[in-house]
Amino acid sequence: MRRMTVLGAAVTALTLTVGVAMAAGASENKGKFYFKKTCKTCHTKGAAGGEVTPLTKTQEQWTRYFTKGVHKKGAEKLTDVVPAEQLPEIQLFLVNHAADSPQPETCG
Amino acid sequence: MEPVMSKAITRRTFMNGAATAAAAAALAPQLGCARFLRSKPAAAVETREVATACEVCPNKCAVMAVVEGGRIRKLNPNPASPKSRGMLCARGNAAVKAVYDPDRVKQPLIRAGARGEGKWRTATWDEAWDFAAKHLTEIKEKHGPEAVIWSSTEGFQEEFFKNLGLAYGSPNILRHPTLCLASVNLAYSMTFGTVPSFDLLNADYVIMSGANRFESIITPDTMDLIDSTMNRKARLVYLDPRFTVTASKADEWYPIRPGTDMAFILAMLNVIIGEERYDKEFVASACHGFEELRAHVQRFTPEWAAGETEIPAANIRRIAHEFADAAPRALYYAGRRSSWYSNDFQMRRAQAILNAIVGNWDREGGVVPNSKIALGEYLYLPWDEPTAARIDEMEERFPLAAKGDGVFLQARENVLAGKPYPVKGWMVYKQDPMSALPDRGRTQKMLEQMDFVAVIDTQMSDTAWFADVVFPESTYLERTDPLHMLPGIWPVVAIRQQVVPPIHDTKPNLEIVQGLAKRLELSDYFDYTIEQWLEEQAKELPIPNALEHLKRTGVYTAPGAPFYGSTRKPDHRFLTRSGKIELFSERLAEAGHDPLPAYTPPVQPPPGAFRLILGRKATHTHANSTNNVWLAEFAPSNDLWLNPLAADRLGVASGDLVEVRSDVGVVRLKARVTEEIRPDCVFMLHGFGKKSRTMRLAYDNGACDADVLVTAMDAVSGNAAFHETFVRVAKVGEAAGA
Numbered sequence: 001m002r003r004m005t006v007l008g009a010a011v012t013a014l015t016l017t018v019g020v021a022m023a024a025g026a027s028e029n030k031g032k033f034y035f036k037k038t039c040k041t042c043h044t045k046g047a048a049g050g051e052v053t054p055l056t057k058t059q060e061q062w063t064r065y066f067t068k069g070v071h072k073k074g075a076e077k078l079t080d081v082v083p084a085e086q087l088p089e090i091q092l093f094l095v096n097h098a099a100d101s102p103q104p105e106t107c108g
Numbered sequence: 109m110e111p112v113m114s115k116a117i118t119r120r121t122f123m124n125g126a127a128t129a130a131a132a133a134a135l136a137p138q139l140g141c142a143r144f145l146r147s148k149p150a151a152a153v154e155t156r157e158v159a160t161a162c163e164v165c166p167n168k169c170a171v172m173a174v175v176e177g178g179r180i181r182k183l184n185p186n187p188a189s190p191k192s193r194g195m196l197c198a199r200g201n202a203a204v205k206a207v208y209d210p211d212r213v214k215q216p217l218i219r220a221g222a223r224g225e226g227k228w229r230t231a232t233w234d235e236a237w238d239f240a241a242k243h244l245t246e247i248k249e250k251h252g253p254e255a256v257i258w259s260s261t262e263g264f265q266e267e268f269f270k271n272l273g274l275a276y277g278s279p280n281i282l283r284h285p286t287l288c289l290a291s292v293n294l295a296y297s298m299t300f301g302t303v304p305s306f307d308l309l310n311a312d313y314v315i316m317s318g319a320n321r322f323e324s325i326i327t328p329d330t331m332d333l334i335d336s337t338m339n340r341k342a343r344l345v346y347l348d349p350r351f352t353v354t355a356s357k358a359d360e361w362y363p364i365r366p367g368t369d370m371a372f373i374l375a376m377l378n379v380i381i382g383e384e385r386y387d388k389e390f391v392a393s394a395c396h397g398f399e400e401l402r403a404h405v406q407r408f409t410p411e412w413a414a415g416e417t418e419i420p421a422a423n424i425r426r427i428a429h430e431f432a433d434a435a436p437r438a439l440y441y442a443g444r445r446s447s448w449y450s451n452d453f454q455m456r457r458a459q460a461i462l463n464a465i466v467g468n469w470d471r472e473g474g475v476v477p478n479s480k481i482a483l484g485e486y487l488y489l490p491w492d493e494p495t496a497a498r499i500d501e502m503e504e505r506f507p508l509a510a511k512g513d514g515v516f517l518q519a520r521e522n523v524l525a526g527k528p529y530p531v532k533g534w535m536v537y538k539q540d541p542m543s544a545l546p547d548r549g550r551t552q553k554m555l556e557q558m559d560f561v562a563v564i565d566t567q568m569s570d571t572a573w574f575a576d577v578v579f580p581e582s583t584y585l586e587r588t589d590p591l592h593m594l595p596g597i598w599p600v601v602a603i604r605q606q607v608v609p610p611i612h613d614t615k616p617n618l619e620i621v622q623g624l625a626k627r628l629e630l631s632d633y634f635d636y637t638i639e640q641w642l643e644e645q646a647k648e649l650p651i652p653n654a655l656e657h658l659k660r661t662g663v664y665t666a667p668g669a670p671f672y673g674s675t676r677k678p679d680h681r682f683l684t685r686s687g688k689i690e691l692f693s694e695r696l697a698e699a700g701h702d703p704l705p706a707y708t709p710p711v712q713p714p715p716g717a718f719r720l721i722l723g724r725k726a727t728h729t730h731a732n733s734t735n736n737v738w739l740a741e742f743a744p745s746n747d748l749w750l751n752p753l754a755a756d757r758l759g760v761a762s763g764d765l766v767e768v769r770s771d772v773g774v775v776r777l778k779a780r781v782t783e784e785i786r787p788d789c790v791f792m793l794h795g796f797g798k799k800s801r802t803m804r805l806a807y808d809n810g811a812c813d814a815d816v817l818v819t820a821m822d823a824v825s826g827n828a829a830f831h832e833t834f835v836r837v838a839k840v841g842e843a844a845g846a
Contacts, residue, residue, distance in 0.1 A: 029274070033490040045482070055683065102695065103511060104301065104683040 031093030034086040054097035054105050062098050066091040153177030159186060159662030161592070161602040163584035164199040164206075165729045166262055167327045168594055170662045171196060173585060173607040180204050180585060180608055189663045190598035197326045198727050202738040206566065206583050207611065211735055211802055213568050213580040214612035223556060224574045226801050233615070233623060236577050241627030243560035243576070244276065247533045253277030254496035256533035256560075257519065259541065260284070264589035264604055265617035268634070269537040269564070270512075271488075272621045275633045279494035280531070283513040287544045291447040291827040294508060295456030299464065299690055301683030302477050305597050306441050308332040310473035313434035315345045315427070316354065317369040317459070319445045323353035324724035343434070345427055347372065347419075349721060350749070350791055351784035360423075363786050366719050366831060367448070367710030368417040370455040372424060373440070373462055374707060375413030377405040379428035380465065387435065387467025393678065395464055397692020397704075404704040416709060435466035437473030448721075448831035451708060453824035458705040464689045470675045477675050478595035481666055484648035486641045489633050499523060499531055506826040507699050515826030516545060517819055520554050532559040537617065538581070542570035543731035543795065546817030546828055547772045564620055567735065568802035580614040587616035588638050591645040591658065597670045601649065603642075603658040701824050713834040718754065718790045720770070720833045722813055731795040735803040746793035746810040747780045750837065754790075755781040763843025768792075768811065770835045772818050775811035778843075790837060 042049035057065065066087065069078045078087060097105035155176045162169045162183075169192030172184045183204060185196040206212075216236035221227025231239070247255050258273030259282040260266050270281050285293065296303045308314065309332040321330050336342035337357060346358035347369060355361040364372065380386050381402050391398050410421035410428075417424075431438045440459045449455070468474030500519040502509055509515055520541075523531045534555065545551045555561055555574045563572040564579040572578045581587075589604040615623075618638055625634045646655035649664055658664055674680075681687040685695055697703040713719050727742035728734055734743075748766055750758075760766055762781045767774060768790070775797065785791055797812030820832035 027490070027493040029493050030490045033487065036485070036487055058687075099681060099683050100685045100687065102508060 026088045026092040028089070028093050028096055031086075031089035031091070034082075035090050035093055038082050038086060039090065054094045054101075055099045057094070057098055058100040059095050059098040060100075062091065062094045155181075157184075158605065158607045159603065159658075159660065160585065160607055161264075161589075161604040161662070162192075162196065162200045162203060163263065163604070164203050164733065165197075165325065165327075167192065167325075168592060168602050169196055169200055169327070170600075170602060171200065172662070175608060178608065180207060186662045188661050188665075189600055189602070190665050191328065191594050191596065191600045191602070191663075193328050195328050195331065198742060199729055199733060199739060202733070202736050203583075203585065205736050205738050207585050207608070209567070209735070209737070211568070211804055212566060212583075212612065213572070213578055213802075214614070215580060216613070217578040217580075219576045223561075223576070224552075224799075226573065228578075231577075233613075236579060237623040237627055240560075240562050240577050240579075240624060243562075244533060244535075244624075244628060247559060248277070251530055251532055252496060253494065254279055254499070254529060255531050256280070256535060257282055257499065257523070257531055258535045258537075259516070259539055260537035261539040263538050263617075264592050265587075266537065267590070268618045268621045269535075271633065272625055272628075272630070273535065274494060275491040275625070275630045276628060277492070277494050279496050279498045280500075280519065281512065281514060282500075282516055282519055284516075284539060284544070285510060285513045286516045286821075286826045287828050288446055289443060289827075290509065290513065291452040291822045291825040292442050292456050294510070294825045295453050296442065296460050298508070298684070298693055298696065299457060299460035300469070300475075300477070301689075304469075304475045304477050305595075306439050306443070307473050307476050307597060308336055308439075308441070311336060311342055311437050311439050312340075312473060313343045313345075313431055313438035315431065315440045316347065316358075317364075317372075317440075317455070318348045318448065319441055319443060320348065320352040320354045320723060321441075321444070322357050323726060325444055326726040343430065347417075349719075349786045349789045350723070352723070360427075362417070362419045362423075365416065365418045365710075366721065366786075366789060367451070368413075370451060370458050370705060370707050371408070371413045371416035372419060373455070373458040374405055374408035374705065375410045375421075375424045376428040376431065377401070377458070377462055377465070378408045379410060379425050380432045380462075381405055383429075385429070385432035386465040390467035390469070390676075391465055394469070394676070394680075394682070394689050396684075396686040396688040396690050398465075400692040401461065401465075401704060408707070416707075431462075432466055435474070436468040436471035438466060439463060439468055439473070439475055447822050447825070447827035447829050449710060450820055450822055450829045450832060451710075452822045452827060452829060454702060454705040454707075461691050461705065464691065469689065470673055472672050476597050476672060479597065479599045479666070479671070480595045481593050481599045481601055481664070482648050483591060483593050483601065483645045486636060486644040488636065491630075491633055497528065499529070500826075501528065502826075506824070508695065508701075508824060509826050515821070516541070517821055517828050518826055520545060520550060521819065523554050524550060524557070532557075534558050534561045536561070536563045536565075536571055536575070538565060540565075540569035540571045540731055542574065542799065543812065543814055546814060546830065546833070547819050548812060548814040549773055550819065551814070564617060566614075567732075568800045569732075570799045573800040573802070579620045580612065581620065582610045582614040582616050586610040586614065588642070589616075590638070590641050599666060601658065601664040603662060605659055696824070699824075713788060717834040717836050718788060719831060720768070720813070720816065720835045721785075721789050721791045721831050722794050722817075723791060724794055728793075728795050731798075734795050734798065734806040734809070737805060740805050743793070744809075745778075746796040747778045748811075748837070749780050749782055749785045749791035751785050751787040751789075752781055752783060753787040754837075755779065758837060758839060760837070760839045761843055764839050765841030767838045767840045768816055768835045769838070770816040770818060770833050773815040775813075775815045776840060777811035779837075779839075790835065 043052035045051040158173045170186035170189030172186045174182045187194040216231045217228040218231045220229040257280045261284040344358040347364040410424040414421040463475045500515040561575040563575040585607040588606045725743045766779045796810030798806040818833045820829040
């Protein structure tokens with residue numbers, strides 16, 4: 001319980017200060033956390049969104065995906081499903097561990 | 109408080125004293141193997157079996173521990189594991205003695221004398237944690253969090269230690285791979301996008317460059333190889349300057365000139381490509397850069413390689429033919445051995461490329477990508493990323509090396525030079541850099557220039573001997589660890605659960621980390637129990653009550669037979685930049701390295717000097733087990749192998765005491781004159797010559813290779829290169845009875 005409370009407070013705090021964090025450089029560590037916390041809710045094997053890992057795309061494809069900012073083809077924006085402040089961190093994590101990256105990572 | 113362990117015990121006094129009543133009393137619990145197994149338990153005691161996973165080497169074999177009356181009676185193999193099957197090696201069996209070793213660290217210790225003097229006082233856990241936290245806080249305030257290095261070796265609880273270092277704010281997490289297999293891992297990753305397994309069980313033709321599998325580590329895949337070569341008559345070609353046990357079982361052994369293995373491989377490529385014996389269809393569909401490779405190897409003829417390797421050209425050509433004919437059930441085996449030369453990465457790349465072009469990838473008897481089993485993950489709170497650059501300057505010097513592992517030798521050299529910033533603290537978990545790094549004198553200097561050193565370990569290692577505080581970790585049989593997935597042709601999830609409660613005042617690493625985190629105000633990042641961690645991990649396993657299943661049986665394995673070929677489908681994308689197997693690597697070229705394996709002849713020893721080569725015995729794990737009384741019965745000490753031609757020149761006979769001198773140090777040990785080594789090399793076993801007087805069997809016993817090894821690194825991976833040392837040998841004493 002205590003963990004969830006602390007977690008919630010921390011996520012809120014991070015969300016509020018992410019602009020500063022980004023100015024100083026996005027955090028891959030936090031990107032991984034947000035990816036698991038937010039994206040993996042739907043994007044696991046057998047779940048509604050289908051499995052997504054950093055290996056799902058190449059570095060260029062991930063970059064293009066986040067630049068476009070569309071969650072589903074022609075439908076909702078990424079910011080409709082992921083807090084805008086989390087996106088740069090998630091992008092950094094996914095690009096750094098993409099299928100053609102020097103350090104590919106399956107990540108759940 | 110009375111200092112403990114302050115009395116120096118030399119090896120001589122210990123060995124002499126062993127016959128005396130006093131020493132006999134001190135060693136009373138150290139029963140030899142035969143005596144222990146003959147001893148009878150008390151009648152009518154409770155007996156139970158606990159499934160767990162061995163920790164003595166990286167193989168993680170499954171174990172069934174037999175507990176009688178609260179004491180571990182015996183460790184049996186757990187046949188349910190496809191990783192270890194019905195096997196537990198000598199080291200695995202001897203883990204019982206690590207629990208009941210009287211030389212263990214039994215409670216927290218704080219240094220009471222000069223560093224390395226061996227004077228300690230016992231402390232409470234609170235005292236030890238407060239002491240460490242005070243120093244870590246002071247260093248952080250004065251120099252920044254980057255001024256503390258956090259170094260560790262592989263283990264199920266290593267993650268907690270690394271995470272504490274990161275949460276503290278240090279970028280300087282230093283793991284063991286650059287003292288181990290970093291060059292192999294990087295070379296195969298850069299070629300195939302992953303580090304594969306080698307299907308020794310089903311191979312028909314195996315070539316090994318010095319990976320002494322029949323002698324240096326005995327695991328089930330060793331038995332697979334034995335089965336292949338002895339029963340199925342698979343062919344084994346073995347290259348090694350030394351006649352090892354593996355050489356004795358091979359069909360062909362070549363005492364290759366040290367450092368020229370890549371010339372042999374390049375000549376094989378020359379033959380196989382020149383004579384169009386490669387797998388054309390696979391190369392065309394799955395490989396990138398074949399034409400560049402074809403042009404590159406044209407000049408590396410068997411005749412040229414014969415001059416480099418001292419292996420006849422006709423034999424190289426024949427072996428190339430046989431290898432290509434046996435493919436896909438033919439493989440050039442990569443592991444297990446560390447890096448030997450500063451071109452090790454490129455030599456491994458050449459191996460990987462040879463494997464690729466004969467089309468053995470993902471085929472039975474070939475080189476197979478590892479299967480995995482998904483585990484859940486405990487989602488802990490993320491900390492702020494460390495902001496400082498790494499001390500080892502990886503980004504500039506080794507940009508392709510694994511970011512999370514660091515480059516150990518470069519880190520040490522930069523710490524000693526004080527650049528790019530001062531490092532004043534060293535936290536060590538389950539690792540003994542004093543034994544593992546070449547040039548022990550420089551490692552000791554690194555320790556001595558620290559304001560603070562803490563070690564978490566089960567025993568008083570040489571590094572712990574120079575620490576300020578030692579946190580005693582419970583042995584693996586006394587604690588529960590996170591679940592661990594072991595990827596492979598037969599992947600398995602292993603559980604390591606507590607067999608008996610700690611018999612001394614020791615703790616699992618997680619609790620040690622949590623005690624420190626609390627005092628460093630980092631508790632929020634470590635706010636979980638080991639049980640919560642395990643529950644999250646087990647959630648992903650596709651069976652009901654997975655954790656209970658694991659606790660009962662010790663393992664979870666995927667159902668069905670091993671599957672080959674999933675990565676040979678036309679639409680498969682390899683995890684490389686091009687999406688194919690990279691024979692030619694643009695990424696290497698961009699980093700300033702040769703995009704194809706380029707050969708440079710090794711520097712030869714000057715006249716009168718020898719190349720020092722190292723090796724392991726299956727009865728010891730690196731430098732960690734030489735104080736285990738059972739294992740010491742198998743390999744009590746080390747000696748120096750010397751060819752009779754060289755011995756005659758030096759007037760040395762077997763048993764004589766010799767001095768071995770390199771540019772950085774000198775050691776003394778007994779000589780073994782043998783034809784089982786080339787005349788231009790000498791050999792010693794790793795792991796002996798301990799400085800820690802607390803390790804009474806290992807202290808001052810034989811010679812420590814790290815005393816004479818020079819600092820050399822593989823150019824791409826940063827892996828320590830362990831066979832780049834030249835030594836001179838001189839007789840300094842007669843053999844007993846001579």
